[in-house]
Amino acid sequence: MANNIRNINKCIPRNSLSYIVPRLLTVQQYREYARPTSFPDFFQNPIFRKEDQAQLIESAELPKIAALPVRPPAVYQTSSAYHDPLVTKVINHVMEMGKKQMARNLVEKAFENIKRSQIERYHLASTPEAKAKIELDPKKILHKAVENAKPLLQLQPIKRGGITYQVPGPITEKRSLFLAIKWLLEATNEKERTVHFPEQFAWELLDAANNTGKVVKRKQDLHRQCEANRAYAHYRWQ
Amino acid sequence: MLSRNWRHLCRRYSQAVNFRTTENSPAQHNDKQEGLFYTINPDLCKQLFAHGGFPRSFMKQTKTFTETAIMVRQPALDLLACIKASDMSQPVIRYVLYGEKGTGKSITLAHLLHYAHEEGFLIVHVPWVSEWLRRVPRHKEMSNSQTHEGFVDLPLDAAAWLIHFKSQNQTLLKSGELKTSKQYVWSKRETTEAGSPLAALVEHGISRVKYACDVVDALIDEIKILSNAKQCKTFVAIDGFNSFFYPLTRLNTPTKRKVKPEEVTLTTSFMKITTNDWNNGAVVVTADQLAFPDDHQESYLPRYLLYKKGFEHLDPFVPIEVGRYSDKEFISCVNYYRDRLWLRGPPEIEAELKFTSASNPYRFMEQCAPL
Amino acid sequence: MSLFIRNYKPNSLATVYNVKIWRLHSTAAESTQKKDENEEEFRVLDILKKKDRIQRKVTRRADIQPDRSDRMAPDQNWGNVWPGPKTFHPSSVPLPLRQGYVPKGQAPPGKKANAELMKVPNFLHLTPPVIKSQCEAIKQYCTEWPNLLNSQEAIEKHYPVEIITSDYCHASPSIRNPLARIVTLRVKLSTLKLDKHARDKFIRLVGDRYDSSTDLVTITADRCPARIQNTDYVNYLLTACFHEAWNVEEWEKDKTEDDMEYYDWNNNASKKSLVNWHLQKKGESKTLTDDEYKSFDVSEIQHADGYKNAVSDWMNSGESEETVKKYAEAVRKLFGLPEKKVV
Numbered sequence: 001m002a003n004n005i006r007n008i009n010k011c012i013p014r015n016s017l018s019y020i021v022p023r024l025l026t027v028q029q030y031r032e033y034a035r036p037t038s039f040p041d042f043f044q045n046p047i048f049r050k051e052d053q054a055q056l057i058e059s060a061e062l063p064k065i066a067a068l069p070v071r072p073p074a075v076y077q078t079s080s081a082y083h084d085p086l087v088t089k090v091i092n093h094v095m096e097m098g099k100k101q102m103a104r105n106l107v108e109k110a111f112e113n114i115k116r117s118q119i120e121r122y123h124l125a126s127t128p129e130a131k132a133k134i135e136l137d138p139k140k141i142l143h144k145a146v147e148n149a150k151p152l153l154q155l156q157p158i159k160r161g162g163i164t165y166q167v168p169g170p171i172t173e174k175r176s177l178f179l180a181i182k183w184l185l186e187a188t189n190e191k192e193r194t195v196h197f198p199e200q201f202a203w204e205l206l207d208a209a210n211n212t213g214k215v216v217k218r219k220q221d222l223h224r225q226c227e228a229n230r231a232y233a234h235y236r237w238q
Numbered sequence: 239m240l241s242r243n244w245r246h247l248c249r250r251y252s253q254a255v256n257f258r259t260t261e262n263s264p265a266q267h268n269d270k271q272e273g274l275f276y277t278i279n280p281d282l283c284k285q286l287f288a289h290g291g292f293p294r295s296f297m298k299q300t301k302t303f304t305e306t307a308i309m310v311r312q313p314a315l316d317l318l319a320c321i322k323a324s325d326m327s328q329p330v331i332r333y334v335l336y337g338e339k340g341t342g343k344s345i346t347l348a349h350l351l352h353y354a355h356e357e358g359f360l361i362v363h364v365p366w367v368s369e370w371l372r373r374v375p376r377h378k379e380m381s382n383s384q385t386h387e388g389f390v391d392l393p394l395d396a397a398a399w400l401i402h403f404k405s406q407n408q409t410l411l412k413s414g415e416l417k418t419s420k421q422y423v424w425s426k427r428e429t430t431e432a433g434s435p436l437a438a439l440v441e442h443g444i445s446r447v448k449y450a451c452d453v454v455d456a457l458i459d460e461i462k463i464l465s466n467a468k469q470c471k472t473f474v475a476i477d478g479f480n481s482f483f484y485p486l487t488r489l490n491t492p493t494k495r496k497v498k499p500e501e502v503t504l505t506t507s508f509m510k511i512t513t514n515d516w517n518n519g520a521v522v523v524t525a526d527q528l529a530f531p532d533d534h535q536e537s538y539l540p541r542y543l544l545y546k547k548g549f550e551h552l553d554p555f556v557p558i559e560v561g562r563y564s565d566k567e568f569i570s571c572v573n574y575y576r577d578r579l580w581l582r583g584p585p586e587i588e589a590e591l592k593f594t595s596a597s598n599p600y601r602f603m604e605q606c607a608p609l
Numbered sequence: 610m611s612l613f614i615r616n617y618k619p620n621s622l623a624t625v626y627n628v629k630i631w632r633l634h635s636t637a638a639e640s641t642q643k644k645d646e647n648e649e650e651f652r653v654l655d656i657l658k659k660k661d662r663i664q665r666k667v668t669r670r671a672d673i674q675p676d677r678s679d680r681m682a683p684d685q686n687w688g689n690v691w692p693g694p695k696t697f698h699p700s701s702v703p704l705p706l707r708q709g710y711v712p713k714g715q716a717p718p719g720k721k722a723n724a725e726l727m728k729v730p731n732f733l734h735l736t737p738p739v740i741k742s743q744c745e746a747i748k749q750y751c752t753e754w755p756n757l758l759n760s761q762e763a764i765e766k767h768y769p770v771e772i773i774t775s776d777y778c779h780a781s782p783s784i785r786n787p788l789a790r791i792v793t794l795r796v797k798l799s800t801l802k803l804d805k806h807a808r809d810k811f812i813r814l815v816g817d818r819y820d821s822s823t824d825l826v827t828i829t830a831d832r833c834p835a836r837i838q839n840t841d842y843v844n845y846l847l848t849a850c851f852h853e854a855w856n857v858e859e860w861e862k863d864k865t866e867d868d869m870e871y872y873d874w875n876n877n878a879s880k881k882s883l884v885n886w887h888l889q890k891k892g893e894s895k896t897l898t899d900d901e902y903k904s905f906d907v908s909e910i911q912h913a914d915g916y917k918n919a920v921s922d923w924m925n926s927g928e929s930e931e932t933v934k935k936y937a938e939a940v941r942k943l944f945g946l947p948e949k950k951v952v
Contacts, residue, residue: 324946556941
């Protein structure tokens with residue numbers, strides 16, 4: 001993945017534009033796009049959050065980058081008060097065939113379901129302590145669920161002496177996030193035909209946030225497998 | 239400077255927790271309660287709206303909020319003032335509620351129904367006309383009318399409406415003061431004698447579903463006669479009234495012929511009660527875009543929705559617009575939602591929601607949902 | 610080598626001449642010449658062939674005249690200097706004119722030998738005093754202005770038809786401009802004295818030539834080559850439309866209320882329902898015929914006029930929030946209901 005991105009960057013004719021911007025100013029930055037954009041490399045990623053902008057102003061770094069060309073922000077990059085990078089990520093994972101509006105509606109509907117069930121539980125709870133324990137914010141529940149679903153290790157197939165071993169090893173933060181969201185969605189899609197996606201997704205999120213359910217079990221299974229295969233760990237470097 | 243003032247105002251309003259009124263009787267509502275929420279007693283709510291009356295999304299909210307609270311809004315107050323000011327011995331005045339989608343026409347109607355119930359009106363309430371004419375579930379009961387040539391009966395719908403009517407007017411029907419004026423002969427063995435209570439007529443319609451449509455027709459006639467005789471005062475509320483005037487319904491006769499709304503017996507009955515040839519009552523109908531198919535929703539104004547026919551049928555009527563939230567109402571609603579845990583988050587979210595929802599009540603509620 | 614050829618190509622005359630000049634100017638050479646006359650002359654290779662500059666004699670006429678424009682008297686009769694339309698002539702115009710495009714910062718060229726000034730048509734023969742004197746001269750041929758046409762309104766009243774043409778001043782060999790043939794006729798529709806039907810039909814006939822905001826009908830003709838023909842044509846068009854507007858076709862009698870161009874409250878169901886309501890309110894229950902409905906005098910009903918206007922306005926000028934609001938006000942007055950509170 002990362003290699004691809006680097007290759008794509010090379011494809012963009014950089015020299016043709018280099019006379020516009022002095023060499024000194026070209027800042028290498030991490031790019032999130034999957035395919036080439038029409039913007040050359042020295043175009044900065046937009047800073048669209050008010051907090052980030054305030055931070056820039058405070059640290060007096062704004063004048064330094066004020067004159068640099070900036071790429072336009074994408075649709076999901078808003079300064080809205082309820083912007084959440086994890087939510088946009090999940091929406092993108094839910095999306096099929098580029099139907100983003102649909103994906104967004106599904107996720108928001110799931111949030112609504114979570115909220116309704118939690119509020120109901122809140123009203124059922126008798127003591128204020130029990131009430132205080134109940135998490136009402138669906139976004140926080142999503143964050144918690146993803147955090148709980150994230151694996152800490154992974155198994156890599158490595159061939160030694162004609163035999164493929166499942167070798168445990170560390171996992172990158174990015175891949176662990178990817179696996180967590182993927183597992184959540186896979187668990188959601190194992191449902192009856194009559195159950196709608198938002199309902200099932202809401203249940204899965206609530207389960208995962210409680211550290212129970214299919215997804216957490218899957219993570220624990222993986223960890224157990226890694227533990228069992230720890231004897232192969234040296235194959236990673238031998 | 240301006241923005242600071244505005245923010246200051248916002249803060250002042252959000253600190254004011256006064257979004258509820260303890261005045262739970264709609265008859266006492268006046269401008270002081272404008273923009274405030276009042277709660278309806280759950281038993282009464284069940285009696286009035288168990289068989290429809292609130293939109294489905296609102297019903298869901300009442301469950302989540304564990305209460306039924308309605309905001310006292312300007313159109314409802316306006317209508318109440320008009321009903322109070324009107325002379326009951328005069329021909330009935332027709333009121334038409336209109337407004338954009340999701341601005342609260344049905345809720346306003348529910349508010350008025352509560353008022354009518356409290357004031358002892360006999361309530362003739364149709365929760366949603368499109369339920370009869372435009373919604374075709376798999377088993378839609380339809381038959382050709384026995385009494386009216388070339389007409390179509392919807393017996394199950396009519397019987398369901400009679401149950402609704404019965405539950406809404408429990409107290410009035412139980413007292414048994416309302417009597418039929420003439421004898422109705424349904425078949426060789428079944429007759430309803432003149433002078434029998436109205437409840438008997440209704441019961442007959444419910445138990446003998448075959449005659450439900452004819453019973454509705456007879457009931458409407460009786461109600462008009464009773465109102466004219468000052469034995470009761472009648473409040474007619476029909477939601478989605480414009481559905482009666484759309485050129486075609488979704489119903490098909492067994493011979494696959496499209497049915498026009500005026501060929502349905504229920505239509506003729508409710509057309510009769512919305513004319514102004516009787517007195518001692520009030521008629522409130524809504525003209526709603528949602529009662530029409532998607533390709534005929536360009537405007538929300540009454541002439542467009544009622545067609546020429548409907549306009550001439552109702553004319554002269556009093557159009558009353560149900561609009562979006564005013565600033566005051568919006569802030570009150572925000573506070574209510576915060577109180578009911580429906581809306582959380584920092585205060586700047588409110589300004590944002592106000593702009594994205596354009597102060598449309600339904601859209602505001604929807605946009606709060608995932609937050 | 611090439612240099613050599615170039616210098617020696619012309620015949621030797623030039624060379625000899627050069628040598629002579631050289632001798633004239635060189636004293637040293639003279640003495641040597643005298644000394645050894647018989648000796649062979651030393652020829653100097655004159656490559657650059659320095660020529661002395663020959664002063665061309667400039668002939669100046671002593672009796673040159675100053676420019677005519679400078680000699681003009683300030684109180685002369687300009688009409689005599691420039692009697693008719695003429696191309697610009699710098700010496701005849703005592704004005705410090707400049708004209709022409711130059712790069713930024715430079716002054717435009719002066720009036721002499723200035724093609725820019727000669728290209729444009731000028732009106733130097735039409736100065737106000739000249740016009741005045743010419744008007745004076747032709748006054749004897751004019752008739753008196755009718756004293757009843759003393760105001761714009763009077764003129765519009767007696768001569769409602771206005772013919773608009775344009776004349777063009779032209780600086781090409783032909784004095785005819787093709788645009789001069791266009792004729793525009795303008796008339797106020799109200800001056801045509803049409804009845805309701807004819808007026809409606811006339812407006813439909815002329816289409817977008819009628820402007821409802823100013824009530825003006827504007828007919829333009831440019832299809833014929835001569836102005837007189839176009840004038841005849843616009844007059845013909847106006848006449849034809851006028852007479853056609855008065856024709857009533859046979860099928861127009863079959864029009865029903867639905868086919869009407871505009872909503873006439875008196876013929877519509879709205880009046881019927883109002884009258885019914887009124888009768889019911891009075892407690893009379895009688896059914897009227899259609900003609901009785903139409904001829905019913907609504908002035909006996911209070912606030913009926915406002916209601917009538919509101920309904921007609923709603924139907925005729927289209928449905929909008931304002932018309933609905935106006936209707937609501939009218940109906941509330943009719944029913945005696947309280948006004949809607951303005952928030």
